Amino acid sequence: MAAINDLLRQIPDTSLRNRLEQEFARISKNKKFGLVFEEHIPECTPLYEVPIKRGSTVAQKTGHINDVYTVLKLDGDVALCRNKATGNTENIPITELVSVAQFGEPIFPTLQPIDSVENAPDSNLWHAVIEADNYHALQLLEYLYPKKVDCIYIDPPYNTGARDWKYNNDYVDSSDNWRHSKWLSMMQKRLKIAKRILADDGVLITTIDDNEYAHLWVLLHELFPNLTHTCVTIQHNPGGTQGKKFSVTHEYAIFSYSAESTIYRKQHTGGDVYNLRRWGSTSGRYEGATCFYPVILDSNYNIIGFGDLLDKELHPTAQVEHNEDGTIYVWPIDKNGIEKKWRYGRDTVESVKDRMFIEKKGDRIEVILRRESEPPKTVWTDPLCNAEAHGTDMIKSILGGGFSYPKSLYAVHEALTFAVSGKKNALIVDFFAGSGTTLHAVNLLNSEDDGNRRCILVTNNEVSDDEAKALKKNGYQPGDIEWEKHGICRAVTWPRTKYSILGKRDDGSTLTGEYFTTQTASNEIERSFYQLGFVDNPSELTATAKSKSSLYSKTRKERHNYRNH
Structure with a gap:
């Protein structure tokens, strides 16, 4: 039905379009029981590196990605194009066009190296960050790793309606009547391929909040009927987001696993x-x-x-x-x-x-x-799960800038611990990589137990809505170097990955701070101790005298154990 909506908008006859929209609105009120959603117009992916030639399927860089054309003729710097929906032809400068791949078309994906970082020349451990549309990247991973992935951890867009994710090159906001259906259509296509790369004893972890939790829960049961699905509530925002009725402090992580999967127990530190x-x-x-x-x-x-x-x-x-x-x-x-x-x-x-x-x-x-090890609980309230302190603030300290809604490094580390702590050579995939927290957490887990776990991140290089507006205002288009360097992969995911591996930034400055891990270390810290005076009758003391009752202090060094890496 969403596809029909898009087609109706293309009818030039206003009277006919209005009548058809009214009739369609009446028909669409008929409801079905259960999880029902539209497939929507096939997704399109821009291919900026693919040259434009006669017969190419293209779209305008600044237009809607699904408003596609066929190139009929090239004449110098201009292409004669026919709109596939209306049949109209027009001349468009080649510099304003981009080749596109439509959903369902055969593709032949290749990986083109962009950058690399090496911190242990003698190690055979290599991670990968893939900048691509995650649907096409999953098709490549299906060819490379069928049924070989030990854990898939994904943090898909939460679809809050705050223009925080794109579908078919458009930001989806709260005014979109089809935003839940579009979200489900997008997730279904990707989870179907994810199912084909997940090992029989693998674990799928999907984080979500209340906006799409109910829909996702049903979708997972529908796509993975043979798996057990357990929902964990995580207090990621102890202060709460102020709503009209409730202050929301939580989100969810859904663990999907088979009878062959192992959910590992948590090892306690020496202080438990x-x-x-x-x-x-x-x-x-x-x-x-x-x-x-x-x-x-x-x-x-x-x-x-x-x-x-x-x-x-x-x-x-x-x-x-x-x-x-x-x-x-x-x-x-x-x-x-x-x-x-x-x-x-x-x-x-x-x-x-x-x-x-x-x-x-x-x-x-x-x-x-x-205390012995114990299975994971279904409610996590550890302060280390605080997404502001150990997500937002951590990224600011690493990159000097912010990122919208990053996960706490330790919440992801905790989830991966239960999924792969007993598999030191596990392969972990995250195809909604965002800021790159999953790879960071894998490295932290490896450092704790000398593991050799590999991680593959997949993210596109979208810019934020505000940045896109500013870049367009300055005359830049998607695919331009100035545009692409502001994208999430090149501005956030890759720098964070590189800096956290090397322990320093490109300018040579060292990353400061310490990680909380299950390891223990001894550290000397200074503490001040105060000796107070005593009087026979405290009631006779004035307020000023009470404030001056501290006679002297002394400082000593203590040895203190803490979790550190």
């Missing part, structure tokens, strides 16, 4: 610990018949084993018992002398011995457990 002794409700000794026994230590306070269950009529003499043979018994008794129980029964506690360590607190000894 808890007491072996239970507390709170149902933590009493007699609420766990097999959980009251001694943890046995040697004289150096090393855990050497576990004693037998104590008969329910018997009681330890203390929380810590020193035996004649030099061993030490530690019982699950809290600081109030109440007998509790251990978290693990006597028959299973041996399995977690390697995660235990001792913590002495005066006369007490606590048995502490390092």
